[in-house]
Amino acid sequence: MQNLVNNIELRSLAKDFSKNIPKSILGVFLSEQSIKYFEGNDFAFIVALIADQSISSKRAWLLPQRLAERLGEKDLTPSLIIKNRVELAETIRKKPSLHRYPNKMADYITRAAINYLEIKIKDGEIFTRNSDFKTVQKLLMGFQGISTKKAGLGILIQSLDYGKKIPGQADSVALLDSHVSDFLVKTIGGNKRYTVSEATNIFRVINSQNPALVSTWIWKNEKL
Structure with a gap:
């Protein structure tokens, strides 16, 4: 019964x-302009995925742009993070704090920057060149702070909000x-x-x- x-x-x-x-995930809590910030910037997208823990999703997905601005640039890039790695935690901690755990995020983001440069993938290629679901999932999970759940979320966002065709979902x-x-x-x-x-x-x-x-x-x- x-x-x-x-x-x-x-x-x-x-x-x-x-x-x-x-039809959208980011559109629930981000403006159209904020969504466009991640177009062609896979590293910033990865940082947002990593940051999406212990704080609101809106706050996490605004972190990459706000962090870049605090570091004096428009785009958040691996080289910008590595250049400012020593003061990164303090930059995140500066009020209004960008994240609840500045030290942890600084460590994760710095590791992500180093990893991103090591895999030698150009911005915009993670979700195009590596178009198979399992391949993208494995690549994303290679970044500390990205779990199976977050990798799945990232792939969904790329599919719904950015129209990426990722087979095997x-x-x-x-x-x-x-x-x-x-x-x-x-x-x-x-x-x-x-x-x-x-x-x-x-x-x-x-x-x-x-x-x-x-x-x-x-x-x-x-x-x-």
Whole structure:
């Protein structure tokens, strides 16, 4: 009986999802001008992904531009970070602080700059030259501070907000957080936290082409 109820609920969720497929992620909390800042600047995009922890998403995605401005430039580049690595934490800490954890972010961003230069990929090429989902995922996760979830989020943003064609997103997984887990408990049932694997299996029923996208649909209703 419970399985029947769950199946009916899943069909209902799939129907609602198909009518309300997210068209943008960044557009929920960034201006059009702020979104354009990341066009052709993969390094700044990676820094924003890294910064998106322990603070609001809006604050995290504004960090690259604001950090560059504090360092006297328009664009945030690896060379700018390395040049100013000694005072980077203090620059982030300066009020109004750009992040809750200046020292940690300074370390992550400096490591990202060094890593970015080592992989020798030109700006704008991460999501074009490496167009396969798993390849891009692996590359992004090579940066400290970017988890499987963040890599999946980054790929979704590039697809929705920048129109990048990244095949293989059927291999994506649920971007599981407390909002997604609470939604599943409320709609599917149960009294426990769902695992990434469990959530992904459910999301594949709702959208087999891109399970991760279902997470953003939930966020739109529950979080953003």
